[in-house]
Amino acid sequence: MLNKLQQGWLRARLLNYLLAPISWCYAVLARLRYGCYRAGIFKSRVLPRPVIVVGGISVGGSGKSPLVIALVNHLKEKGFKPGVIARGYGGKSAFWPRAVNQATCAQLVGDEPQLIFEQCDVPVVVGPDRVRNGYYLLDGMNGNGNCDIVISDDGYQHFALKRTVDIAVVDGQYGFGNGWCLPAGPLREPIAALKRADIVVINGQSTEELLRHIPACCPIYHMSMELQEAYNLADNRRRKLSEFSNRPVHAVAGIGNPLRFFSQLEQAGLDIIPQAFPDHHRFTEHDLSFADNREVLMTEKDAIKCRGMSVAKNIWVVPAKLRVDEELYLRVEALIGKGHW
Structure with missing residues (x-):
């Protein structure tokens, strides 16, 4: 059943049409939830360091973690001391938040956080609560809390954490699928939610149809993965x-x-x-x-x-080497430099 449903996420089938009313309700609730945070009904916490969120509006992989790795390594070259927070999806740790290190493994903390740690050699903290992750990263890692910038791998919908820069990654090949929210489609939020993004990054080539769906206010950059x-x-x-x-x-x-x-x-x-x-x-x-x-x-x-x-x-x-528009890094540095965090 799940496989048939997901097959219709690209081009809707009968099952997807039957579930469309649930998706409409999901979209309304997503907008309402964001509105509650924006109105201050739900509170967002502000970390004492800039926060960059690399996320998106679609479920599944669009290339967020490779972009996090590239961004971390670029910021290190520029003299920053970045740290990473992540959900740790699939990790079976008995406690959260948890620092990733040489003694952890993908089964414990999730595949992407372990990979980020090994490829970047920066502090990485995982757990379901990104606010707690952020404070633990900055204050609680036994002397390692000297990060001056926090990068969240995913978390575009985690409004409890105030962010300095919002980056939304879009799969250029898959696009927005059938354009519907869960469960009839692959979207966590309606496409209009991209208006919140400071930067939109398209993974792979973009089509005219895809670009038409992205709000005109969003600066768009491209990245690509080259096998090594x-x-x-x-x-x-x-x-x-x-x-x-x-x-x-x-x-x-x-x-x-x-x-x-x-x-x-x-x-x-x-x-x-x-x-x-x-x-x-x-x-x-x-x-x-x-x-x-x-x-x-x-x-x-x-x-x-x-x-x-x-x-x-x-x-x-x-392995795959990520190639990114250099202007993307300049844009991120400019947003950090504004100091509105």
Whole structure:
């Protein structure tokens, strides 16, 4: 049932039409909730440091975490001391908030926070309450609370936390799907909610139809993911993607938009046997054991959950390098510099 529903998120089917009245109610409640925060009925907390939210209005992966990683590394180069807060979706920690470190793992704190920590080497705190996460990041990490800027991975709808910069990421390939809110569509809020964004970033190429839906008041920038040389999950051996083109390989993805990863591998000249799993899927040995013993290619976000498996020697991780409009960084720095936080 859920799979059929999600298939209709791109082009509505009968089930989606039947659920449309619920989606209309969802949209009204989303607007009402935001209105209560804006009117001061619900209170937003202000952290003593600037807060950058990298989020969006669609469920699933649109490229938020890669942008967080790129933004963190850019700010470090500029002399800032950024820290990251995140929900830690799928994490099984017994307590929150929790600091991510070398002793944690994706199963404990979530795949994306662990990946951000390992690739950025900055303080990362996870938990369902982003306000608590922020205070713990700034004050409670045993002397590590020297961050001068907080970046929230996701949280566009987490109005309890006041933000300095709101960045909304849009999947250029998927767009806004059928344009409906949950459950009949993929949207957490109506498209008009993008008016709150200080910056809109489109992941991939944008179409005229997509641009028509984005409010004219939003500054728009672009980013793209370019696949890099693969490395073996067990022993870190490296191979160019072209070295996998001599025979079919398995491509496994448990990310928000598996089709992007699959199409990029095909564009690199690979003959793939694709297998898509739900976003944040907890992989098992069975998921990755194939009778033909062909190599398995996957993203870094997925691979971080597969370390230590006996099949790791057959898994090749394909990193992706993010390319972003340089003007995006300048815009973020200008908004931070205004000091209205």
